[in-house]
Amino acid sequence: MIISRRTLLQGTASAALVTSFGARAQSAEFVYKYANNLPVTHPMNLRAKEAADKIKQETNGRVEIQIFPNNQLGSDTDMLSQVRSGGVEFFTLSPLILSTLVPNASISGIGFAFPNYDAVWKAMDGELGAYVRGEIEKANLVVMDKIWDNGFRQITSSNRAIQTPEDLKGFKIRVPVSPLWTSMFTAFGSAPASINFAEVYPALQTGVVDGQENPLAIISTAKLYEVQKHVSMTNHMWDGFWFLANRRAWNRLPADLQAIVAKNLNEAAVAERADVAKLNAGLKDDLTAKGMVFNDPDPAPFREALRKAGFYAEWKKKYGDEAWSILEKAVGSNLS
Numbered sequence: 176m177i178i179s180r181r182t183l184l185q186g187t188a189s190a191a192l193v194t195s196f197g198a199r200a201q202s203a204e205f206v207y208k209y210a211n212n213l214p215v216t217h218p219m220n221l222r223a224k225e226a227a228d229k230i231k232q233e234t235n236g237r238v239e240i241q242i243f244p245n246n247q248l249g250s251d252t253d254m255l256s257q258v259r260s261g262g263v264e265f266f267t268l269s270p271l272i273l274s275t276l277v278p279n280a281s282i283s284g285i286g287f288a289f290p291n292y293d294a295v296w297k298a299m300d301g302e303l304g305a306y307v308r309g310e311i312e313k314a315n316l317v318v319m320d321k322i323w324d325n326g327f328r329q330i331t332s333s334n335r336a337i338q339t340p341e342d343l344k345g346f347k348i349r350v351p352v353s354p355l356w357t358s359m360f361t362a363f364g365s366a367p368a369s370i371n372f373a374e375v376y377p378a379l380q381t382g383v384v385d386g387q388e389n390p391l392a393i394i395s396t397a398k399l400y401e402v403q404k405h406v407s408m409t410n411h412m413w414d415g416f417w418f419l420a421n422r423r424a425w426n427r428l429p430a431d432l433q434a435i436v437a438k439n440l441n442e443a444a445v446a447e448r449a450d451v452a453k454l455n456a457g458l459k460d461d462l463t464a465k466g467m468v469f470n471d472p473d474p475a476p477f478r479e480a481l482r483k484a485g486f487y488a489e490w491k492k493k494y495g496d497e498a499w500s501i502l503e504k505a506v507g508s509n510l511s
């Protein structure tokens with residue numbers, strides 16, 4: 176990674192946040208770090224802070240979770256290594272990026288799989304989520320039952336509105352580090368670049384890429400509107416965050432404390448889902464006022480372009496029939 180001036184400044188700014196985010200450490204028997212890639216103002220961090228406070232209270236001060244937001248401890252790739260080694264105890268990660276360790280974890284991110292949030296939560300709190308959590312546990316990580324919301328993803332650009340799949344041809348777009356993301360935008364004929372979220376703002380600012388894709392809540396809280404012009408409401412995939420724990424650290428907690436931690440993290444996830452849905456629904460006006468220009472493409476030709484490129488057939492083969500049929504059952508349609 177190239178340490179830019181911005182990264183250094185961000186580091187200094189977020190160092191101050193730890194002090195206010197993480198409470199005093201002296202008294203707690205278990206002081207655990209929770210690292211993530213999102214700004215402190217995103218509902219994920221607000222609800223995690225609330226959960227950490229409740230956990231401290233309900234465990235009579237025995238468990239303290241210190242939150243390190245905003246890639247303060249490194250990129251997603253770094254933090255995934257840290258949660259595996261025990262350098263951090265907790266970490267939230269997109270299922271698609273987690274697929275670099277747990278290949279089938281990305282199945283929930285297949286393009287245009289979920290028509291709406293009802294379908295998402297039914298699947299992720301149901302058989303599909305249980306299947307993926309089983310795969311994650313096999314990789315020796317602990318995962319909480321409730322996945323947190325990131326949202327339906329939209330494409331932003333500095334130089335063009337994406338109205339049809341043709342507009343994606345040759346488009347220099349940043350994608351998170353994940354084979355599924357690269358495959359999807361390659362299928363559209365774009366020029367995808369894998370870049371961790373920690374480096375997205377500077378990559379857009381310096382023109383290394385012309386666009387990126389993320390839910391409105393991130394475009395807003397990470398201030399991507401400062402370096403992007405168009406928002407194309409493609410809703411091309413749903414994305415979330417699995418709340419992961421290092422297994423040895425988790426096993427050090429006595430069962431009663433594990434139960435308190437899990438209950439509060441899962442409740443926070445459900446509250447965060449409602450926050451993000453509300454935020455995403457209200458942000459169009461706000462982002463328009465900040466100078467962004469919205470357009471609403473028809474999703475059908477995009478999905479058809481993926482199908483024609485063999486995207487669904489390829490991933491069905493990669494995930495295998497068992498996983499694919501769980502996905503198809505969940506979304507109630509034949510994807511390929």
Ligand code: X2X
Nearest residue numbers: 212269325351371372389
């Ligand atoms: O990296 C991204 O774009 C983000 C913040 O949405 C994820 O964590 C996948």
